[in-house]
Amino acid sequence: MASVRLHGIKKNYGDNPVIKGIDLDIEDGRFVVFVGPSGCGKSTLLRIIAGLEDVTEGELEIGGVPSLGVDPSKRGIAMVFQSYALYPHMTVADNMGFALKLAKVPKEEIADRVRRAAEILQIAHLLERKPKALSGGQRQRVAIGRAIVRKPEVFLFDEPLSNLDAALRAQTRVELARLHRELATTMIYVTHDQVEAMTLGQKIVVFNGGRIEQVGTPFELYERPANLFVAGFLGSPRMNFLEASLVGERGAIATVRLAGGAQVEVAADATNAAVGAKVTLGVRPEHLRLQPPEAGEGGGIPGTVGLVEYLGDVTLAYVQVEGMPEMVAVKCNGGQPAPAMGARVLLAFEPQQAYLFGADGAAMPARERSARIPAAAY
Numbered sequence: 104m105a106s107v108r109l110h111g112i113k114k115n116y117g118d119n120p121v122i123k124g125i126d127l128d129i130e131d132g133r134f135v136v137f138v139g140p141s142g143c144g145k146s147t148l149l150r151i152i153a154g155l156e157d158v159t160e161g162e163l164e165i166g167g168v169p170s171l172g173v174d175p176s177k178r179g180i181a182m183v184f185q186s187y188a189l190y191p192h193m194t195v196a197d198n199m200g201f202a203l204k205l206a207k208v209p210k211e212e213i214a215d216r217v218r219r220a221a222e223i224l225q226i227a228h229l230l231e232r233k234p235k236a237l238s239g240g241q242r243q244r245v246a247i248g249r250a251i252v253r254k255p256e257v258f259l260f261d262e263p264l265s266n267l268d269a270a271l272r273a274q275t276r277v278e279l280a281r282l283h284r285e286l287a288t289t290m291i292y293v294t295h296d297q298v299e300a301m302t303l304g305q306k307i308v309v310f311n312g313g314r315i316e317q318v319g320t321p322f323e324l325y326e327r328p329a330n331l332f333v334a335g336f337l338g339s340p341r342m343n344f345l346e347a348s349l350v351g352e353r354g355a356i357a358t359v360r361l362a363g364g365a366q367v368e369v370a371a372d373a374t375n376a377a378v379g380a381k382v383t384l385g386v387r388p389e390h391l392r393l394q395p396p397e398a399g400e401g402g403g404i405p406g407t408v409g410l411v412e413y414l415g416d417v418t419l420a421y422v423q424v425e426g427m428p429e430m431v432a433v434k435c436n437g438g439q440p441a442p443a444m445g446a447r448v449l450l451a452f453e454p455q456q457a458y459l460f461g462a463d464g465a466a467m468p469a470r471e472r473s474a475r476i477p478a479a480a481y
């Protein structure tokens with residue numbers, strides 16, 4: 104097991120800066136997920152840790168040892184790729200033991216380590232098969248087994264589940280979490296799938312454009328996104344954003360006016376923003392309630408139901424906000440009657456469940472929400 108420390112890491116491909124200064128501490132034994140949109144540099148960073156890419160600038164320590172320039176085979180890491188990269192002419196057992204054979208580990212020990220890894224992954228009955236006689240999920244387990252037998256200090260996973268169908272992805276996700284509990288080894292996992300990130304990561308690192316947007320537990324990132332990017336990245340459908348201007352603030356409750364004219368309250372400390380400042384109101388689809396328009400007393404955002412999607416457990420209603428171009432997504436409990444298309448409604452929400460972002464995209468702090476963060480995560 105080992106910690107991983109990145110300091111001031113930059114990487115250019117020619118004139119193109121793809122990693123723009125990364126500082127990150129990964130504690131020993133943690134499961135850390137790198138997540139972000141395509142092209143944000145997360146795979147490049149993983150490959151830098153693995154020693155498959157040079158850096159332009161910066162420092163890397165694995166287990167407290169400066170590791171840039173150290174040969175990949177000497178870094179104590181094992182990497183599992185999206186393409187399983189198994190040797191087709193070798194049996195599962197030979198595939199799993201191949202790196203040990205190259206390292207001249209005695210035969211009996213190789214057989215022993217392969218057998219133990221195969222038991223952990225429940226593929227002991229497949230050891231004599233060739234890869235072509237395996238399903239995609241089984242091949243992926245062999246690829247993971249090949250990493251386990253090397254007893255690495257750090258596992259690196261680069262989108263290992265993307266070639267599996269949805270059901271198998273879900274099952275393998277659960278197995279990876281179990282594997283991490285059993286081995287208690289540091290694992291760094293790259294994905295663009297927010298469900299994988301939320302379910303596997305003890306710590307999630309959200310990347311965008313070669314930079315880190317936020318680091319936190321799944322709970323922290325979902326409940327307390329630092330900015331518009333993180334707020335919009337995690338959650339499906341994503342958080343609704345509505346342009347607004349600040350009317351005033353009292354006792355950490357801000358009042359904002361939407362471009363369409365509606366005035367609503369948000370639990371946010373807007374004392375650093377001027378009255379009239381442009382802000383963005385953010386509300387997650389599950390925090391909105393559809394009310395009849397005559398319920399207007401308590402305030403709300405008037406609109407018209409433009410589209411209804413019945414998904415079984417939930418129904419999604421998309422509401423066209425009055426006087427604004429935006430459609431707002433609302434998650435309605437599947438047990439409730441579906442709202443009618445074309446119905447006029449008021450969108451209501453609790454001030455504590457909404458967010459306010461300044462003109463620079465940063466979230467304004469909210470005392471009430473912070474209090475809901477549990478002390479110990481995971």
Ligand SMILES: Nc1ncnc2c1ncn2[C@@H]1O[C@H](COP(=O)(O)OP(=O)(O)OP(=O)(O)O)[C@@H](O)[C@H]1O
Pocket residue numbers: 116121139140141142143144145146147148295
């Ligand atoms: N060998 C290379 N030469 C030049 N540019 C590269 C090279 N490898 C990656 N890039 C560029 O670096 C950027 C980051 O790529 P990277 O693969 O790290 O992104 P990613 O976040 O992992 O995306 P994806 O999820 O699509 O794999 C991209 O713009 C990519 O085009």
